Amino acid sequence: MLKDITIGQHFPGDSVVHTLDPRIKLLVTMLYIVVLFMASNPLGIALSLAMLAALYAAAKIPPRLITRSLKPILPVIAFTAVLNLFFITGAGEPLFELFFLKIYREGVEYAALMAVRVIALIAGTSLLTYTTSPLVLTDAIERVLSPLGRLHLPVHELAMMMTIALRFIPTLIEETDKIMNAQKARGALLDSGTLTERVQALVPVLIPLFISAFRRADELAMAMECRCYRGGEGRTRLKVLKCGTRDWLCLAVCLAAFALILSTRALWQVAA
Amino acid sequence: MSAIIETQHLTHIYGHGLPDATTALEDVSFAVEEGDFVGIIGSTGSGKSTLISHFNGLLKPTSGRVLVGGEDIWADPKQIRRFRFMVGMVMQYxxxxxxxxxxxxxxxxxxxxxxxxxxxxxxxxxxxxxxxxxxxxxxxxxxxxxxxxxxxxxxxxxxxxxEPRILVLDEPAAGLDPEGRDTILSQIKDYHRRTGVTVLLVSHSMEDIARYADKVLVMDQRRIAMYDRVDKVFARAPELLELGLSVPQVTKIFLKLKEMGLDIDTDVYTMPYAVRTVLAALEKKKGVAGC
Known part of the structure; x- marks a missing residue:
């Protein structure tokens, strides 16, 4: 049940996507998000989905994982879609009318577009964490943000916090599972009962979870100090990131794909 | 005596139907008599924890049945809480x-x-x-x-x-100092003796199993390797060692003595029993020398 959450998990591999320079992956992912929201026509969205599918295929990540990571946020997607469905007003006659609820053609279009967008967004960002180990990813984040260090922003510390947070997601999920089992063994009603009963039933799970999270944080801080960790200043790296020809080539291909997707805007307007 | 816990062809596969499915238990059938103190041993990943999680329905069998007090616990999933109260489970840590x-x-x-x-x-x-x-x-x-x-x-x-009828404990003494271990385990044994509750104890310590349990269930590679009285299981020391498990230290000494050519029983697993065996062997030797 809880094990289905795959956000932030890493699936090691040696595909092109896996070995691509993480900074480029990060950049491409961010651009992808921007492009997703700028491509406001079905053709552009379809193209961005195709691009995503191609990347997943190249990374050899089974598509089953996408459905699994989407499952927990499905309610959010459904909620957004339904809101859009009712709140977008169109120029033409409403398709459906019930008291004050009116659904226009534009509403349906926009709701579908939005749902697909959010799904693509999750799947796209998941690909980044699936193919990049948290350690490498933070390294990339740190490098990309390093200019901000001049403004006295603690870039290294922020990156380290992110790594630790990512690293502990699976651990805490496992811990939650264990605690839930222990409380279920004592007769706690975690999977049935009314809403208030269920919320109350969470207390015996959340308290031990918080305590254990604090304990882990404490132990981790101690372990880091024991290994003489003292922040990012003057820290050198074992593996220095380097962009090779292949990395630049991949970036070029992705940028070309983005340009293509964005060009559909003009195309769509001409057609319409 | 009737069986209080029984598994029939119990198989559990994690992530059943997915490509990364792993089988944790395969066709496990055994029964625990009411009032027994059963020790469960097995190397890491042999399926001990998966097995005990079935007794109170924390896990549902992929196939096979789990009977508690003669009833199939999954006959009506809504009634599962009743079995959770009947089978008290103490998890690790x-x-x-x-x-x-x-x-x-x-x-x-x-x-x-x-x-x-x-x-x-x-x-x-x-x-x-x-x-x-x-x-x-x-x-x-x-x-x-x-x-x-x-x-x-x-x-x-x-x-x-x-006040469960069956108490299942997964390594209740892990991470405690020797005194804490002894106290907790003897309290459990005492509880068993005074209430007649059936106890299932998972442990990595052969000494603890030898001292407290009446019967031993040995798990190996998702299956039951042995299930018998303590002395009978520890008498099969070479097989246990082959499974990557150990035997109590006293048993080891007796095995060594036998190896050195002494005529002595090797199904020894506790100190008092060891003393008796040594005395008996000495007696025999004296008798032979006397002749």
Missing amino acids: PEYQLFEESVYKDIAFGPKNMGLDAAEIDRRVRAAAEFCGIPADHLERSPFELSGGQKRRVAIAGVMAM
């Missing part, structure tokens, strides 16, 4: 499940979930605390102020307070 503001309230969590009245809850909490050696003045303290061993005892008392 149970002190991490404590959450209430006082020791008393934490021990009362299980009985309260059973829907008992206040007087009965009070009786059970006090009885369980006494069994686990928790002093009465600790009951009003916060469980988080206690030491590791004391917390462990509170957690075990929390399960005992449900």
Whole structure:
């Protein structure tokens, strides 16, 4: 049940996507998000989905994982879609009318577009964490943000916090599972009962979870100090990131794909 | 005597139907008689924890059946809580499940979930605390102020307070100092003796199993390798060693003695028994020398 959450998990591999320079992956992912929201026509969205599918295929990540990571946020997607469905007003006659609820053609279009967008967004960002180990990813984040260090922003510390947070997601999920089992063994009603009963039933799970999270944080801080960790200043790296020809080539291909997707805007307007 | 827990062709596959499915239990059939003290041993990943999680329905069998008190626990999934109260389960490191503001309230969590009245809850909490050696003045303290061993005892008392007919403990002594280990295990043994509750104890320590259990279940590679009385299992020491398990240290000494050419029994697993065997062997030797 809880094990289905795959956000932030890493699936090691040696595909092109896996070995691509993480900074480029990060950049491409961010651009992808921007492009997703700028491509406001079905053709552009379809193209961005195709691009995503191609990347997943190249990374050899089974598509089953996408459905699994989407499952927990499905309610959010459904909620957004339904809101859009009712709140977008169109120029033409409403398709459906019930008291004050009116659904226009534009509403349906926009709701579908939005749902697909959010799904693509999750799947796209998941690909980044699936193919990049948290350690490498933070390294990339740190490098990309390093200019901000001049403004006295603690870039290294922020990156380290992110790594630790990512690293502990699976651990805490496992811990939650264990605690839930222990409380279920004592007769706690975690999977049935009314809403208030269920919320109350969470207390015996959340308290031990918080305590254990604090304990882990404490132990981790101690372990880091024991290994003489003292922040990012003057820290050198074992593996220095380097962009090779292949990395630049991949970036070029992705940028070309983005340009293509964005060009559909003009195309769509001409057609319409 | 009737079987209180029985598994019939129990198979469990994690992630059944997915490409990364792993089989954790394969066709496990065995039965525990009411009132037994069964030790469960097996190397890491042999399926011990998966097996015991089936006894109170924390896991559902992929195929096969689990019977508690002669009833299939999954006959009606809505009734599963009834079996959870019947089979008390103490997980590994149970002190991490404590959450209430006082020791008393934490021990009362299980009985309260059973829907008992206040007087009965009070009786059970006090009885369980006494069994686990928790002093009465600790009951009003916060469980988080206690030491590791004391917390462990509170957690075990929390399960005992449900007064289950079967008590399953997954390494209740892990991570405790030798004295804490002995105290907790002998309290459990004492509880077993006084209440007649069936106890299933998972442990990595052969010494503990030898000292406290009547029967031993040896798990190996998702299956049951042996299930017999303690002396019979430890008599098969070479096989145990082959499974990557060890035998109690006394047994090792006797095996060595046999190897050195002494005519001596090797199914020895506790100290008092060892003393008797040595004395008997000496007697025999004297008799031979006397002739």
